[in-house]
Amino acid sequence: MIKKITAIYGMHDYLFPKTLLWKNIENIIQNILNNYGYQEIKLPILEKSELFNKTIGENTDIIEKEMYTLLDKNKNSLTLRPEGTTGFIRAIIEHNIFYINKRFWYNGPMFRYERPQKGRYRQFNQIGIEILGLKSPYIDAEIIILTNNIWKKLNITENIFLEINTIGSLIDREKYIKKLIFFLEKNLHLLDLKDRKKIYTNPLRILDNNHKNIQKLLINAPKLKNFLNENSIYKFKKLCKILNFMNIKFTINDYLVRGLDYYNDIVFEWKTNNIGTTNSKTICGGGRYDKLINNMSNNKINSGIGCAIGIERLILLVENMKSIKLEIKYLVDIFLIPMENNHILKKILVIGELIRKNFPKLRIVTSYLFKNLKKQIIKANKYKSHFIIIIGQKEIDNSLLIIKDLCLKKQIIIPENKLILHLEKIF
Numbered sequence: 001m002i003k004k005i006t007a008i009y010g011m012h013d014y015l016f017p018k019t020l021l022w023k024n025i026e027n028i029i030q031n032i033l034n035n036y037g038y039q040e041i042k043l044p045i046l047e048k049s050e051l052f053n054k055t056i057g058e059n060t061d062i063i064e065k066e067m068y069t070l071l072d073k074n075k076n077s078l079t080l081r082p083e084g085t086t087g088f089i090r091a092i093i094e095h096n097i098f099y100i101n102k103r104f105w106y107n108g109p110m111f112r113y114e115r116p117q118k119g120r121y122r123q124f125n126q127i128g129i130e131i132l133g134l135k136s137p138y139i140d141a142e143i144i145i146l147t148n149n150i151w152k153k154l155n156i157t158e159n160i161f162l163e164i165n166t167i168g169s170l171i172d173r174e175k176y177i178k179k180l181i182f183f184l185e186k187n188l189h190l191l192d193l194k195d196r197k198k199i200y201t202n203p204l205r206i207l208d209n210n211h212k213n214i215q216k217l218l219i220n221a222p223k224l225k226n227f228l229n230e231n232s233i234y235k236f237k238k239l240c241k242i243l244n245f246m247n248i249k250f251t252i253n254d255y256l257v258r259g260l261d262y263y264n265d266i267v268f269e270w271k272t273n274n275i276g277t278t279n280s281k282t283i284c285g286g287g288r289y290d291k292l293i294n295n296m297s298n299n300k301i302n303s304g305i306g307c308a309i310g311i312e313r314l315i316l317l318v319e320n321m322k323s324i325k326l327e328i329k330y331l332v333d334i335f336l337i338p339m340e341n342n343h344i345l346k347k348i349l350v351i352g353e354l355i356r357k358n359f360p361k362l363r364i365v366t367s368y369l370f371k372n373l374k375k376q377i378i379k380a381n382k383y384k385s386h387f388i389i390i391i392g393q394k395e396i397d398n399s400l401l402i403i404k405d406l407c408l409k410k411q412i413i414i415p416e417n418k419l420i421l422h423l424e425k426i427f
Contacts, residue, residue, distance in 0.1 A: 010113075010122030012312070017328045022315055024326060026107065028153050029127055029309065036146055038103040038129065043087045045109060049077040055086045055262055055292060066112040080111035084128040085262075085289065085306050086296075092132065093297045104130045118276045119313035129286070130306035132293070137238040140266050140288065140305055141246070147270060147284055147307065148248050154314075155323035156272075160283060162249065164268040165256040166236035167204075168228040170291065176227040177203055183221050190217050207255040210279050223254055232265050239266055258285060262292040266305070274320050275313060283317060284309045330407075333362040333427070335385035337376045339392035348391050351401070351419070358420050359427060381406060387426070 267287030286307025
């Protein structure tokens with residue numbers, strides 16, 4: 001017996017007709033991005049490992065245990081991208097396209113060897129949104145306003161909420177981390193082994209631990225907001241005023257730090273409680289990365305902000321809320337049935353291409369079963385077809401076509417030269 005080969009653990013298949021919903025959601029997001037003047041950029045999924053090692057942070061979970069890394073035939077270390085921003089910045093610098101535009105978006109799979117969870121797999125898809133060279137808090141607000149408009153279009157504004165925070169500059173965080181480590185050392189007995197390891201490598205990640213005991217402990221921990229410089233505080237207050245003016249509801253989460261080292265100042269996450277049974281899930285997250293470009297080159301670009309939308313989780317939320325109603329009652333609009341002989345087959349090919357030319361959005365399938373008519377109609381029903389068009393020798397001899405509505409179980413016979421006119425009335 002041949003052993004069945006299954007998908008890699010954590011890699012997920014999406015099948016038709018669910019792909020229709022995926023495509024519909026992508027189209028909605030892309031139309032809004034185009035409306036705001038963002039330009040698409042296509043990026044490779046494989047990058048040099050040093051790109052991520054130098055930018056994400058050597059003590060982050062991604063670098064320590066989540067990257068898919070391999071050696072090519074020349075012993076070069078390559079990595080399947082775990083996130084999009086660093087590859088995007090690499091492309092901007094390499095091709096020097098920053099001066100052409102400041103707003104970009106990209107779409108595609110990311111890879112992380114982490115525990116799969118509902119709506120998040122080891123291969124997951126994101127739409128990334130990036131803005132470069134603009135420092136005003138109005139730009140931070142724009143990216144939040146833009147994503148809020150996406151949720152409106154998807155009818156999920158009641159099922160998603162915004163959390164924001166400011167994590168200040170690198171200098172601010174270094175001062176804060178010293179105090180935080182001192183506090184955590186005094187409460188070492190309350191931390192599990194995993195969090196104890198983070199104290200001296202990445203203590204900020206302990207802040208977003210959702211365990212009740214940790215959250216209770218952190219109530220008395222030093223607060224990052226008390227270590228912020230005046231400029232960071234000003235920009236954050238300005239952002240809050242803009243969001244209030246635009247009637248966008250938000251919560252300030254003092255423990256929101258994001259998981260990558262390159263963030264500074266404003267960070268944010270759009271979350272939902274409507275996926276899974278425990279804890280809120282992040283649908284979209286991002287923030288400022290002003291120093292990232294300088295760390296990667298001598299380029300004079302010194303500001304950037306971006307976010308990433310998790311497509312699988314977004315699809316799951318839309319499905320759970322039934323916020324988008326797609327017409328998938330029929331998976332095939334027209335099922336063409338030729339009765340077997342070469343003359344009829346040539347005719348059905350001509351008819352099929354004529355319909356496709358005039359109705360490019362219709363889904364048209366040609367049957368090549370060459371069985372009796374009853375069995376072909378059964379097959380058309382299994383395809384979930386709406387209409388069938390039958391062509392036999394008798395129809396060809398009289399320049400006629402038989403059109404049958406499988407839903408209403410009615411059929412008509414029309415002249416061949418009236419086909420397009422008739423289909424225009426139907427569709």
